[in-house]
Amino acid sequence: MSEPSPTPTVTRRGRLLRIGAALVVLLAVAGYLVMQYVTGGTGAPGCKVVSGKGNGATYEFTPEQAVNAATITAVGTARGLPERAVTIALATALQESALRNIRHGDRDSLGLFQQRPSQGWGTPKQIMDPVYAAGKFYDHLAEVPGYTRLPLTVAAQRVQRSGFPQAYAKHEPDATLLAAALTGRSAATLTCEGRPDATRTDGAGSVRAALVRDFGGDVLQPAGTRGDGAASPAPSPSAGGADGSGGSDGRTVTLPVTADSAAAGRSAGQRGWQLAHWAVANASALHIKRVVYAGREWTAGNTDSRWRPVDGDAVGASGAPGAEGGAGSVRIVTGP
Incomplete structure (x- = not known):
């Protein structure tokens, strides 16, 4: 004797479950694509820096990364630090966070440089401020004797004390291009x-x-400066x-x-x-x-x-x- 066929109610319920599952998948995919676009991921409009030396070197990155790289550079130059310091900072942030201000990491690590509140880098709120985080990195870098003459990975490691001390080196070419452009040494690049x-x-x-x-x-x-060396009034x-x-x-x-x-x-x-x-x-x-x-x-x-x-x-x-x-x-x- 043949088994009874499923009732119409059971069939409809199964169909609705399958449709619902498909909609969930579609919504998840759509949400992922939207987030990629908004945060500058795959397929999002991007940024590009080219070498001012005409050697064909380029680096492409996202708007989110561009903002953070520009901030790191501005903080460094505002302190009167050399371009080498900016290059080291950018390479470090590329390795630690891919130049993204992330709210997670190893243990309590946070932000662009994955600084840890428990290790005295500041409060979580402070570390998540890119200006503060960059400033703290430069504070520690300036304490490294002769850092401008050290290999980049050595200088970065003396600040970061990472478990992967050689990882910074691979970012030096991209960081060098970014630093040249964002410090203004390389024009229109x-x-x-x-x-x-x-x-x-x-x-x-x-x-x-x-x-x-x-x-x-x-x-x-x-403010400007007069010929006698005295400060002149700020322009109106x-x-x-x-x-x-x-x-x-x-x-x-x-x-x-x-x-x-x-x-x-x-x-x-x-x-x-x-x-x-x-x-x-x-x-x-x-x-x-x-x-x-x-x-x-x-x-x-x-x-x-x-x-x-x-x-x-x-x-x-x-x-x-x-x-x-x-x-x-x-x-x-x-x-x-």
């Missing part, structure tokens, strides 16, 4: 596609706050926003670039390209649409995201002044 973050709506205000966070308050209006606000106020439209920040605004041993041109590259690295996070410096401009959304001569003028990347955003200022324009 860092670009991003510039996908705006829709959650940021306060335009120039966000840019000014981020600049002060990373570089300190002097970045908005560095102008319609073009030379004080960093953003001008009348609230969308533009214009940063003066003068010789005394640069750290020791670095030219005004390097300072300008550092600020310009910093703005491009933060383009997605801060809704930056355009950056102009030394007669060249970067515009968000370009297919190749190259630095182009302003108004088609053939201007060298090293910084001959252009009609807008000349060598004496960096102009940052945010989206509406």
Whole structure:
């Protein structure tokens, strides 16, 4: 005798369970893809740095990584540290966290450098602040005798005391490219596609706050110096926003670039390209649409995201002044 066929109720229940399971899988996949896009993962608009030596070396990275790399660099140069210190810091963060400010790690390790609260690096909240974390790394690095002459992996290990002391070495080529661009030594070498973050709506205000966070308050209006060596009054606000106020439209920040605004041993041109590259690295996070410096401009959304001569003028990347955003200022324009 044949077995009775399943009742319609049981059949429908099984079908609904299968459909529900399929929907769960689809939602999980969709959520993963959204997170990858938002955090700069696979398939997300990215950033790229190229060698200024013309040797074809490149490094591609995500907007999230770009913001953190720019912050690490700004903290180092604001302290007057050499480019080698920045290279060591970037290679260390590449190894420890892939330049992501993560909330997990080995035991109680946290953040860009995987610093441990239990080992005296600070509170969890402090360590998760990229400016604080970078500053603590540089504090310890500066205590390493002759760190600029040491192999990178040795210098990094004396700070980190990692269980894998040789791991930092493999990141040195990428960290070197990043440091050259983000310190401004290598001009017009860092670009991003510039996908705006829709959650940021306060335009120039966000840019000014981020600049002060990373570089300190002097970045908005560095004081000049008179010929007799005495400090001259800070320049007064102008319609073009030379004080960093953003001008009348609230969308533009214009940063003066003068010789005394640069750290020791670095030219005004390097300072300008550092600020310009910093703005491009933060383009997605801060809704930056355009950056102009030394007669060249970067515009968000370009297919190749190259630095182009302003108004088609053939201007060298090293910084001959252009009609807008000349060598004496960096102009940052945010989206509406």
